[in-house]
Amino acid sequence: MAVKREELRHARERCRCLRFLQKGVAWLQPGAKEASVLLDGGERGTISILLDVLKALEKDDLVSVREDQVALTAAGIACARRLAAKQEPFASQHREIERRVLHQAAQKRFITASLSESPLAQLANRRMRNGKPFLTRAEFDAGERLRTDYTRGQIMPRLSASWMASVSGKKHGSGAGGGVELTQAALASRQRVDRALVAVGPELAGVLVDICCFLKGFEQVEMERGWPVRSAKVVLKTALGVLARHYEPPPRRESGTARSILHWGAQDYRPKLA
Structure with missing residues (x-):
């Protein structure tokens, strides 16, 4: 009993x-x-x-x-x-999960995006006054990609021992070889996160980590950073735009054509033939 x-x-x-x-x-x-x-x-x-x-x-x-x-x-x-879920519990667990394909150069990368688990996903469902989504597909995918890399980059083989020591109050550290203990996949994910945050810059990197990775709410971010009400959404959209350009740089325009060369001269100027 x-x-x-x-x-x-x-x-x-x-x-x-x-x-x-x-x-x-x-x-x-x-x-x-x-x-x-x-x-x-x-x-x-x-x-x-x-x-x-x-x-x-x-x-x-x-x-x-x-x-x-x-x-x-x-x-x-x-x-x-x-x-x-009170009804259809096994169906409810999949209703807001979407499988997305991220294109990077000639490679395809698959991620699982949940449309309700994060503030970013909730913001993606909102629309502006003109009816367009507040976030573009590229901005949302960039945030989900950062979150996926961040999660994978935190995988440690001795995970239980670390948090058990933390709760018990004992001091612990990763040691001199902490980076070596990471799996190759986790280390690569962590390096991608580092490169992305450096590309975004320190002014915008913090809000990306707070909302996309730590899943903090917008009101909490605004309170912690002393920002005005409803400003976190605007800053996040700006940061996601920069992040999206880092992941998928726009194609460079071809230069060096004759039409791009300009010459200033007097009204009666005539070019000399060599």
């Missing part, structure tokens, strides 16, 4: 954790009890969760724990939708 109660308690904890993380990422904090941790969601509040439950969710690939940050994986997002 006691085992049955424990299983039910763990099931309830799993559901509560998934529903909480469905609204955004959270930060790990030490819990009051040794067997529990706190998930700090900022404005969304804080919940206490059993440490074993969180470890089980990570093992099942439903949550991703990077140092002290916890977020749902793609499988976790689908599972949370099934829990939230």
Whole structure:
């Protein structure tokens, strides 16, 4: 009987954790009890969760724990939708997920874009007064591409040990060979993120990371940065435009033709024939 109660308690904890993380990422904090941790969601509040439950969710690939940050994986997002859907739960998990193709030079790259999990996706559904989408397809794809590379670049082989040490309060570091421990795919993703943020510049890189990668809301970004209300959307669109040009540079115009050469001279000027 006691085992049955424990299983039910763990099931309830799993559901509560998934529903909480469905609204955004959270930060790990030490819990009051040794067997529990706190998930700090900022404005969304804080919940206490059993440490074993969180470890089980990570093992099942439903949550991703990077140092002290916890977020749902793609499988976790689908599972949370099934829990939230009252009817047709398995159909609901796929309704707002779209498979997109990004063209880069002669190569094609596939990404999975969720149309409801991030502020960027929600902004892509909005339209301006003239009826046109607020974000172009290229701008939205650029933001999703940055988020995909950022997520893949955070993959660490010793992930559990890192966040366990962080919660327990022990000091830890990546060590001198931290970069070597990354997989080749994760290292390449991290390098692509670095190049993209350098190309965008420090003035616009921060808002891209906050909204596209950390999935922060626009109001939260404006409050943290001291910006006027509704300004984050405009700054984000500008940043996404620069990012899109970095990923897909416009073709260069051919130069050196005779028509592009101009010469200023007097009214009776005549060119000399060599």
